[in-house]
Amino acid sequence: MLDLTYDAPAPKVIPGATGDWELVIGMEVHAQVRSNAKLFSGASTEFGAEPNSHVSFMDAAMPGMLPVINEFCVEQAVRTGLGLRAEINLKSAFDRKNYFYPDLPKGYQTSQLYHPLVGEGEVLVDMGPGLARRVRIERIHVEEDAGKSIHDMDPAMSFVDLNRTGVALMEIVSRPDIRGPEEAAAYIAKLRQIMRYLGTCEGNMQSGNLRADVNVSVCRPGDYERYQDSQDFAHLGTRCEIKNMNSMRFIQQAIEYEARRQIGILEDGGKVTQETRLYNPDKGETRSMRGKEEAHDYRYFPCPDLLPLEIEQGWVDAIRDSLPELPDAKKARFVTDYGVTEYDAGVLTAEVENAAFFEAVAEGRDGKQAANWVINELFGRLNKEGLGIGESPVSAAQLGGVLDLIAEDAISGKIAKELFEILWEEGGDPAEIVEARGMKQVTDTAAIEAAVDEIIAANPAQVEKAKENPKLVGWFVGQVMKATGGKANPKAVNQIVAQKLGQ
């Protein structure tokens, strides 16, 4: 695999009254598996349907109903594991996590505590050109989602929507390798990017198919290195878990707040209590979720309704062989093959569809020029109009046509922008438009000479000044361009003007 080399970024440091503090963050990301059917029932996973319209007898935990594993969901989790360069466990098993809540009809969540499907892996989190954090993945386990409790529809009653009940999730558990709020957001963004490349998770945070529990602690400079040497978590300080975050912005704010809260406690001589907390975005604060007396004992035990999940190496290999090129490799290849900067390669590969569009444009053309046009003109315009690449009015073939016309000296860069505008608004074939609308640049020297002569003749005072100030050549060039409707080849105009003015 093509890989760029990166340096590790510096951890976030918060200066306190008693010295500097560093942040240590580990995350559990719940990613909804992209699949039409739920993990243990055949019910649909469609988002936004009428409440309780996608609920099987199994999802509603009717008496005597039994789970049957959805093989495609397993395949998706394996694919994700392979995309995160992780170990795949050929034998895994499901466990029950027991607790009571109305949106959990069975009274337990079927998950994988003791034997997860996916073991150790790694994610490279880009933090700027030449900088990236390697975040180790501890495990990925497959589990089912709960339903949704609705408490604000009626003053006296609560409602439950079971459409989401039983939808497959991958819980991606990281090591405490994330060292700042920006890294945390970038980590989720990278996971999202990889899973979207793999087609294993839509990664839409608004609709809840990517959520994170964030573990935060603070330690002194040097402690993290002591942890790395000894693997003793004690060096990292006591952590708090901020549950159920589904916005990158809130994740950063919550980490920042939580770190400062912990530093405040420690600097006052107190001790941080290990607990679960919730972030309130309105107040910008985290608060303790539950008291000790209500601490859950989930009574995990192997689910007796499901046999251990055994998969074959051949099946895993076939999935591995079908993996698409992933972001890191694609980015490195763009730098090497198209000569684009690492930054531009990062922009171009952010979404797999964008990268494909770029490649279609750059194929057989000047890569750098293609990158400039795709990023500045196309992405710029799409962003402005709030469109995705799939909705772009200008196709890769059309944009490629524009670049070809530039390369042939048929149009200037300025005309090319006008042409792009026409393609955006009206569509059509670039070469035909240029031809039909007389946009082709004039490279006929005689015609340009005539135009230059005319301008020189009409502006004797300017000619005199130009003799004193060679910079005024530009003014003449501008006048000629104007007179030719911008179609004159700027290079030729420049040459002829300079020549005529005796420079």
Place this chain on the structure above:
Amino acid sequence: MSELTDLTIAEARDALARGDVTSAELTEASLGAIEGAGALNVFIRPTPERAMEQARAADARRAAGDAPAMCGIPVGVKDLFCTRGVESQAASFILDGFRPEYESTVTQNLWDAGAVMLGKLNMDEFAMGSSNETSTYGDAVNPWRRTGDNTPLTPGGSSGGSAAAVAARLCAGATGTDTGGSIRQPAAFTGTVGLKPTYGRCSRWGIVAFASSLDQAGPMTRSVRDAAIMLGAMAGHDSKDSTSADIPVPDFEAMLTGDIRGKKIGVPREYRMEGMPAEIETLWHKGAEMLRDAGAEIVDISLPHTKYALPAYYVIAPAEASSNLARYDGVRYGHRATLAQGDGITEMYEKTRAEGFGKEVQRRVMIGTYVLSAGFYDAYYNKARKVRTLIKRDFEQAFAAGVDAILTPATPSPAFALGEMSEADPVQMYLNDVFTVPTNLAGLPGISVPAGLDSGGLPLGLQLIGHPWEEGDLLNTAHALESAAGFVSKPEKWW
């Protein structure tokens, strides 16, 4: 019509085939018997209209030349099985009025095989009990009585209603389920045949779960042949149950040759319990002799971890039950407690479950919750799983040494009086399962065959345990034992 209700499944089938009788006649006879057996409290929900409809359909089917194995045979269904449109409550108040919109795979298989549903049968609540005294419908009563004594006796449990119904000739066969002996113990108490198949032989889909890794449905009948016929109709792979085995179902009845010459029958010394009545010990010896006389070789074997089976079972089964029964929370179906002003979700759970579950169920849910809780998991649940592995290994070693089947008593006593154990330590009641529980822990098939009467005139059963998936062979050995024992007694009708 008493002769019709006396027919076994095989006899009724043959009579139907000859055209001597119709399913409608058989079904009417059974419905009549059920109507007159209120005192037994076994058919807690007869379904006469559905029965007659199915009977007529079976007769039409037969007339059209299509007569599958159970065509036109009326049977009873344990309340643990979900039956579409018919209340299925697992004999619990918490499922008050629950009418499923689906049919369990096992009962559907029976209807597909032409069987006729007479109604739902009493049982212990959620199959937790050995005397049918924990039912929300009240006690089921054993049709047998001690000679010269009118004390009402337990039919055993948890499939007490099924066993009593078959013994009382209300139906020729009934479905049961067996988690720790719930088919075999009541069969032994009522002089009937009860077979618990290999775990995975019958689908658990649509059967209210008690302990998922142990639960298994099976037939309760009056003859080994009937058990073979009915098992054939109930069994089969079901893609809706991940633990159901994709193994072909042979013609079990065709395997009943009665020839057991050269078979090696193991008699495990660890099943010789202290305090066991001499009559049971004697019957056990007699059973071994009968099998020897039929040409089998009797060998003493050792199943060294037997004594740990009951404690391990009473950790594993409640643990699974505590989780399986969490869904009965009053949110979606069944009973929901009336709440007081200001009550929240916790009060709803607490009140609903306190009102909905009986004492024994509550006890087991609490035990199960305890053994799975942080700090106790390894000491109880994990240790019990290890014991389970050892018990399974005991059987595997015996089988590897050439043993074809294992002969043990089915129960440590004959049927006892209803109420007799009400003040006793619950463990006394659990001891009823001492001979049957190891089979469930090992997932093996086991069958209880009536083999004689005790001095009080009550039936006693012997248990045969077979190799996994070899129910055919096991039934054949049971058939030989049944023939030799020649058990023909039946309860005298007093109800």
